[in-house]
Amino acid sequence: MTTDITAMLWDTTPLYPAADSPEIEAELAKGADETREFRAAYQGRVASLDSAALREALLRYEALNELLVKPQLYAHLLFAADSENDAHKRLSQRTAEFGNLMGRELLFFDLEIMEIPDDRFAAIVSDAQFATYRHYLESVRRFKPHTLKEREEQLLKMKSLTGADAFTRLFDELSASLRYRMELDGQEQEFTGEELLGLLHHPDAAVRERAFSTFLNRHEEEGIVLSTVFNTIALDHGQELELRNYRHPMEPTHLGNELPEEVVNRLMEVSEANYPLAQDYFRLKARLLGLPKLKNTDVYAPVGETDRRYTYEEAKGLVLDAYGRFLPRFREMAEAFFAERRIDVLPRPGKSGGAFCMGMTPRLVPYLLLNFTGNLRDVATLAHEMGHGLHFALAQKQTMLNYHAPLPLAETASVFGEMLLTRHLLEREDDPKVKVALLCAKIEDIIATTFRQNVLTRFEERMHRERQQGLLTSSQLCNLWWEENDRLYGDSVEMIPPYRWGWSYISHFIHARFYCYSYTFAELLVLSLYRKYLEEGEPFIPTYLAILESGGSQSPADTVRPAGIDLADPHFWQKGYDFLAELIAELKGLIAEA
Known part of the structure; x- marks a missing residue:
């Protein structure tokens, strides 16, 4: 496997320089100010806005959502890469609480869309100037029978921080x-969970069973x-x-x-x-x-x-070739993930298990997280997550509410x-x-x-x-x-x-x-x-x-x-x-x- 470890760590500095960057606090403050301004401008008025004003409100709303979500996504990437880092923990919790607060302030907008009279709403979604937002507006209205009053929705969202969201974070x-300890090749070693699960592809049946048993028994503890x-x-x-x-x-x-x-x-x-x-x-x-x-x-x-085992470079080549055979443009798009270091590759203590692709916004490029151990399944996982990445990249022609x-x-x-x-x-x-x-x-x-x-x-x-x-x-x-x-x-x-x-x-x-x-x-x-x-x-x-x-x-x-x-x-x-x-x-x- 390549010795260039840096190339196998994602580079999140295009988002912010570091977890303690002043840019983060500046954007959080800007987001809070713009949220207050948006609420002051539209609360209690959405259902009565004329078409031009409603379209302007939708444009402001999705721009605001894109502004608010950026620091939250950045914090999630840092926390997923190293959940034991105190700075990452603090930022993750800070942005989660911020996002929850801003979400409570903006709840009114969807609730008031639900209150637009049916005949007026039918005219809106049939109007060509709302074509971009038709699906979003209809999606909001589907939840009307199951939606509570604004104060009740705010209280539920507020309490989620110390309820389900807190238990999710604990998990x-x-x-x-x-951490897991198991004998392999004649000596006891320490493994991450992903490394043990990777041994389910080991050629020795005894190793496979011992690895999975070790993993599951630790969870039973x-x-x-x-x-x-x-x-x-x-x-x-x-x-x-x-x-x-x-x-x-x-x-x-x-x-x-x-x-x-x-x-x-x-x-x-x-x-x-x-x-x-x-x-x-x-x-x-x-x-x-x-x-x-x-x-x-x-x-x-x-x-x-x-x-057989695959180096990361071999996996990269196979995936690029597979996508390139289908469409040369896909190969070019996939190569950008490697060239711009938007993939975190290797398992390590504190890193989230499994794999994911973080689709950001129409203006921010997606990132991939892997736990690559070199088996065929890991090569397929790279192809899988790269597919997500291409999907997010292609969807960037949409706006934030339709992304x-x-x-x-x-x-x-x-x-x-x-x-x-x-x-x-x-x-x-x-x-x-x-x-x-x-x-x-x-x-x-x-x-x-x-x-x-x-x-x-x-x-x-x-x-x-x-x-x-x-x-x-x-x-x-x-x-x-x-x-x-x-x-x-x-x-x-x-x-x-x-x-x-x-x-x-x-x-x-x-x-x-x-x-x-x-x-x-x-x-x-x-x-x-x-x-x-x-x-x-x-x-x-x-x-x-x-x-x-x-x-x-x-x-x-x-x-x-x-x-x-x-x-x-x-x-x-x-x-x-x-x-x-x-x-x-x-x-x-x-x-x-x-």
Whole structure:
């Protein structure tokens, strides 16, 4: 791996010189002043503004939002890179409290948009001068039946700092602080959580099981704190459901995602009906590994050549080549992330686990966080997060209120990027054994992004519903987790006992209610889009670019309709699993050839 460590740390100085820079305080003060001016100018008047004045208010509102969010995003990047740094902790908390206060001051604007009379609102959204903001305005109005009075909304937002937000921060700091000791290669060593999870791709089954057990057992040691965090998050959500008159725990997410409940229910039911497809693959992999049955620590075990290690430079080259083959412009855009040091690469103590892409604003470039350990999965993760980065970059033609894609489409470019990488890797190989290994890795990724995310969503749904009946003990949470995973694995995979604690490290459960079904949605959508690309070739590319460039300016259904996709089609989701079945059939053919 390259010895130039500096090149593998992101450079956040284009945002601010340092955590204690006077520029931060200056922009916080400017944001507070402009917020007060905006409130004084428009509070109590929004519903009565004429068209020209309302458009001016919208322009000021989104410029103000862009100003306010910059120091908060910067602080998040610093905290994610090193949560043990006191300056980063202070700035993170400072900007979180600032953002909460400014949010309370600006609540009135959306609330008053909701109060515009229906006939007047219909005229506004049909007016060409509001075309840019039509989707935003309609999105705000969708929440009207579940919105409280301004003072009540302010109090809820204020108390979140010492409620759910505080427990979220506790979860993040605890997770980043955990240290693990395990014997490897004959000596005891210290690992980060990401390094242990990376060992699930180790060729030695004993190492895989020992690594995952060490990771999970350490979480069990923190069971009191973790179960309290999960219970508090679920209780907070349940109380908000009651206050806002929602019917069930997932309804706010469906509303925000602009997806009818029946569409999501169909997505999950079709996924569960296809669990036997995953089980068929698990039995096939057991045979490939020479095992009577897989343990869940063997699911990502390397097959043949995929136990090889990749330097970061090799991973970078593969990802750039994969995107460049699809569209040379994509390669140029991706190269900018490396050249401008907008990627934080290596795991280390205090750094957030997993990986993410931080989309900033239409005027600020996105950043990527990785925990690169050199296996094939890490190469795919780079392709995945780079897809997010390209999506955010392309959406910068939108304005602030339309910048972020709705959650169901947020994973589109990332998953598509992984498909491009797999195609590139397969086409550069002639050895059938290597192709078997690569295809196994892709199939496992699809299973993880569809079936496993469905398991996570079902666990989360049950956790929230059962928390409404009373406190959930650690044992109860472990049982819910075990039962939902058992539905997926059936008799094809043996789960190791420590896996009962597998729920305890999933950050999506803490940060974003029911985010996980967006992965299933995106994977199946991308399989459909990718199939169209294979069929149409270059003529498909403008349609795909339009989807990414649209950001959050349209609903998910409207965004993908030009690609010939109807999300209401009851057979749509099955088509994605049919594609997976074809890949498994292709794998069986390669195995026979090899």
